[in-house]
Amino acid sequence: MRSKALQFKQKANNWIERQQNNIKNGSFRNQMNHWWNSQNMTEGQKLFYCILLANTTVLLAWRIPALTQFMISYFCSNPFARAVCWPMVFSTFSHHSFLHFGANMYVLYSFMNATTHYMGKEQFLAFYLSAGVISSLASHIFKTALRMPGISLGASGAIMGVLAYFCSQHPDALLQIAFIPGFTFTADSGLKALLCFDTVGLIMRWKLFDHAAHLGGAIFGLFWSHWGQRDIWNQRVQFLQMWHNFRTGFKSD
Template sequence: MRKKALQFRQKATGWIQRQQNLKHGELRNHMNHWWNKQTEEQKLFYGILLANATVLLAWRLPSLKNFMTLYFCSNPFARAVCWPMVFSTFSHYSFLHFGANMYVLQSFMNATAHSMGKEQFLGFYLSAGVVSSLASHIFKTALRMPGLSLGASGAVMGVLAYFCSQHPNALLQVAFVPGFTFTADSGLKALLSFDAIGLVMRWKLFDHAAHLGGALFGLFWSYWGQKEIWGRRVHFLQVWHEFRTGTRPDK
């Protein structure tokens, strides 16, 4: 009886294990199939989304609070200044802030990244985030206003400004407000005006300086940077390699 029971248990365990392996294999195949169907722009978005989600979860760990405050918050008066200007672009403390930024980014990223290419878009996105952090630093330092800033809003504003300048007549709509549409050009002007007023009035609900910095960088890249900087990137790379190695090509 004991021998029969052990045999039955081994058979049942083996069957359950085979079913689990089969399910895991099916899930992996479904995931691979879904991932392979995504465009290069969508894959890049999911990468940015994953980075932001990871940092959002890291904020929930009490043991990391001091580390997150030091390196994932932009603050011109902090001990660490440079790296947080980049890391804060991927940092959100609240789920609402995270969801709003990722929703807006997903809405405008596909068209923008498609026209730029994923390599240029990634460089543009990171640069917009750093420029927005720099604008926030300059404003806070000039007015002696210490404070922490975090979030992808500045980089997202850069993407939004680029899209609106490239497609000024595109019709946009506010989420969950049906029947109300406006042109991309009008929406961008309204956002810039709102942040400019917030900057002058020193509102503290948003980091208006960071928003304006990111938006102005998006406009700069749309009208000048994409052609004059990205279009001449080979020349800039040659100059950089000459500077790094201390050599000059033969004339």
């Protein structure tokens, strides 16, 4: 038994050494790139799995007791905390419960492929991060105005932006709630119902959801659908050229 155990240990050490050499010379990265590119997935699905991985990593980090204070400081949005800016981004990828995580990722997966196909992966990623920050900003403004301390986390605000964009672009698309067969409604009706629900929750100060963040994300999604994509994204080359010209002139001076 000792002899076999030593043989197994030697084989394991040899395998680990080979993998370390592969990482050092870049072949491991090439293998991973080949595997990733060989998968029969759309650009939207690939981007979704990257976002899913980020959210899963943060979800598991919440399970490590030694990281609890760090997670509260940087992965929870709170206008009254010492760190304010970075948590507005990081909280978009933060979920504490598996139910919250599963529900958000299911909704994101349902709408992301079609939205990414229309936007492109680069624009979608910029849009998704911006929607998350805008939703956090809306939550900050509401909590600060009413002096209501509290933390918020989750991708709901960013996902509301994706949902609002999709519903605005495809108002007649038929949607269905999971686990409720036979009940369908148009995307336009579903978006209006969600906006009314969050507006009532905001007025009544319900605390089950962050309704201000939901409304902020949805409003940004509608803005991007009607104006942002045309007036900002499609003009990005001119903006970048102006920025490069400004930097060049500044360095010359």
